Amino acid sequence: MLKDLNIGIIGIGTVGRGVVKILEENKEIICARAGVNLNIKKGVVRDLNKTRDIKIPLSTKIEDIINDDKIDIVVELIGDVQKSYEIAKKTLQNKKALVTANKAMLAYHRYELQQIANDIPIGFEASVCGGIPIIKALKDGLSANHIIALRGILNGTSNYILTQMIQNNQDFFTALNQAQNLGYAEADPTLDINGTDAGHKLLILASIAYGINAKPQDILIEGIESINADDIEFANEFGYIIKLLGIAKKQDNSVELRVHPTMIDKNKMIGKIEGVMNGISVIGDRVGETLYYGAGAGADATASAVISDLIEIARGKSSLMLGFERTPQTLLKLKPKxxxxxxxxxxxxxxxxxxxxxxxxxxxxxxxxxxxxxxxxxxxxxxxxxxxxxxxxxxxxxxxxxxxxxxxxxxxxxxxxxxxxxxx
Known part of the structure; x- marks a missing residue:
């Protein structure tokens, strides 16, 4: 008989419902891999009257989860940066493990959370590129390497828009409208198209790869709004393709971090990633180049990443959140823009x-x-x-x-x- 590990979920939206359904439908294999029964004890929502196709106890009070001594892990899946940070702090102060998908909150507060947590587990695989296990790859699989460079297509919306512009000769606004009609872009797509979303994700990856404690305002971030057919024609003429890339490069004792539209050789592996897919190229000094590819968003992909963190916590694996025992100041410096x-x-x-x-x-x-x-x-x-x-x-x-x-x-x-x- 497996023991129960009790979970509280704050935010039962698209991803939250995905977590509940996967834990129900794949219960046998998940429990076998975790070694415990992952039991959702309660969820918190804003509106109890809204119809939901899930069967778990619901509340409108966050305190019902954070202050419940029987809940072991809090899964935070809301969008607000400051509210998410307050939830995360209270969770850790109450000695509960935390799993979050909030990349914007982590872009600003990841080091504060690491300091509060000490040895309390924090999982955040779902915060970067949905179903691609890039955080575990950097923390564990590539931990013997100095990361020389990292280049990533970190936002599926912008990649879809650029793919439509390049392959179907669409202008930016036509491609954006199509992305919205298909559900790939939000009604307000600003954070996707202006590079901010990718910037948040790059900062999280850079902390793990380099120990860099930078904020969004510290790095170069530009979006895809001004790209037109002339730029695409020029790129094609000289063998390039245009991608919105998050780029990190180590040189001596400094690291440059930037997000912007980039002309890159169309024959490069990352240049071949199309549509809403994400991809990250990582170059380690020992392993060389490795490429991680997959769905960067969506209920199932993101929920899969959340559950991978739950399983890791259930197994008793616990390491410093961002993977460094030393403080970032003793490692590398951020190169000025x-x-x-x-x-x-x-x-x-x-x-x-x-x-x-x-x-x-x-x-x-x-x-x-x-x-x-x-x-x-x-x-x-x-x-x-x-x-x-x-x-x-x-x-x-x-x-x-x-x-x-x-x-x-x-x-x-x-x-x-x-x-x-x-x-x-």
């Missing part, structure tokens, strides 16, 4: 008249930026042209200075647009 180095793509709309190219070349030269490839397209029915070019490796600071100077030229008709290029 302006010192990040990359190749860049520029898109400029300019007056089609003599002297314009000379002014552009002068600004690039002043900022130590040299051109690698170049395309010029005439804008029909207008005395204007589009200038598209890529650069050799330069710094973020030099590029930002050049952009500021371009904006002051009367011959520049629209705000210049840049995108970074990954060749490694």
């Amino acid at each position: 302006e010192e990040i180095q990359s190749r860049y793509y520029f898109r400029l709309s300019v007056d089609d008249k003599s002297g314009v190219l000379a002014k552009i070349a002068s600004i690039l030269s002043e900022n130590h930026i040299s051109i690698s490839t170049f395309l010029q397209k005439e804008i029909k029915h207008k005395n204007a042209a589009k200038i598209l070019f890529s650069t050799h490796t330069t710094t973020e600071k030099c590029v930002k200075n050049a952009l500021d100077q371009f904006k002051n030229l009367e011959s520049i008709l629209q705000n210049p647009y840049i995108m970074r290029i990954e060749d490694e």
Whole structure:
């Protein structure tokens, strides 16, 4: 007879219902793997009158779970950052294990929770890329490695939109509308398309890989809203594909962290990941490159990750939440944004008249930026042209200075647009 491990779930939405159903439908194999009977004792919801296709005791009071001495593990599945953090703190202070899927909360408060928890288990596999076990891979499977670099498609919504734009020649807003109609994008898709969601996930992964205690405002985050057909045409012309990537790179004693649209070799494994799928490439100094691919969202995929944490806690496995016994300050430093180095793509709309190219070349030269490839397209029915070019490796600071100077030229008709290029 297996003993019971009692669970309380705060937030019975799409993922919460998925957790309940999987624990019911796969009960035999889950119990066999956990070595205990994972029993959901109670759930907390906002509205008791709402119809739900689950059969567990429900309450509207969070305290009914946090203060219940018979509940061993609290699963937190709400969306609010501060409320989620308060729930997490009270859970750990009451000596209960915690499982959370809230990546935004962890992006801001993961180190505070680690300090409060001490040796109380915290599971958060579901916070990054749904059903892909990337957190366990970094904490356990790759723990013997220095992580040289990590590149990830961390947001399925943006990846779906870019796939539609590239494969079906859709503009951004058409692709976004289609993603919303199919349920891949929220009614308010801001956090997905502006890179914030991917930024939250990258910060969590960077803590595990490098011990970096950074907040979203500390790193470079850009979204996909300004990408157009010219950018896609340029990328295709030179053998690239555009992806919204979360990128982490270690160099000496510093780590650069950034999220932005990226031109990457279309033959790279990560460049072949399409639609709503997620994928993460990790390069370790001993194992080389490994790739993790799968569903990054959805009830079953995310619930599967939640239950994997429950099983791990049931087995009695407990390690420091973020995988480092030393504090981040004794390990690596975050590289300042302006010192990040990359190749860049520029898109400029300019007056089609003599002297314009000379002014552009002068600004690039002043900022130590040299051109690698170049395309010029005439804008029909207008005395204007589009200038598209890529650069050799330069710094973020030099590029930002050049952009500021371009904006002051009367011959520049629209705000210049840049995108970074990954060749490694």
